[in-house]
Amino acid sequence: MKKLVLLQSLVVVFFTSLSLHAQAQRTISDAKITYKIELPAEQAQMDAMMANSTMVQYIRGDLSRIDMSFNVVNYIYITNAKTSTMVTLLDNHGDKYLIRTPKDAFEKEWKTFDNIQFVDQEGTKEIAGYTCKKAIGKMKDGQQFEVYYTTQLVPESRMYNRRFSNLKGLPLEFEIPMKANHKLKVLATKVDLSPVPASVFDIPHGYREISQDELKKLRG
Secondary structure, eight states: OHHHHHHHHHHHHHHHHHHHHHHHOEEESEEEEEEEEEOOHHHHHHOGGGTTOEEEEEEETTEEEEEEEOSSEEEEEEEETTTTEEEEEEEETTEEEEEEEOHHHHHHHHHHHHTOEEEEEEEEEEETTEEEEEEEEEOTTSOEEEEEEESSEEESSGGGSGGGTTOSSEEEEEEEEOGGGOEEEEEEEEEEOSOOOGGGGSOOSSOEEOOHHHHHHHHO
16 A cells, blocks of 8 residues: 555656646747847947847747848848758848858858857856856857857757757857957847747848859958
């Protein structure tokens, strides 16, 4: 009888722990995460027009979209993980360009980020209502960046953002390495898990299609 009671207790504990784990971690297929972008202090003084910059990440299954708004210059990246392709939309002071990244170039570029290793660190913080762990991302070229991520939300497709395909959760604060050892800081302000309309990933009209080489010339 004692053994039966003990067994029942173990079963209750087991299923309770499973229930708690299920509540703690959720696999998501749809999400919209709004971030604010903070420029390095020295760059913020020089580029006052880039103040209040934002980033929005959309996820819908194998489709993802990232909008980066620097006020006068805006970028949109639309990725299809199924076809391994990406479309970049650039709006530079009203001049609008569309650049397609074919499968071979996409996969080559992806490998650059696929080797990023994330090493957990001590420390947690609450961001947009979620408990986040601290980690350091180490890139193949030696660059490192800090990230805070929540294990409560795990994207169904790991290709929602090439930089975080190896991360064990959803990044809600992170750094983006720039030139001259500068880093942008990206911090989530809102997480919306409502279904994302398929139309969000449609290619808008009004953009002139150019090649990667033409884009390089535009950038000087």
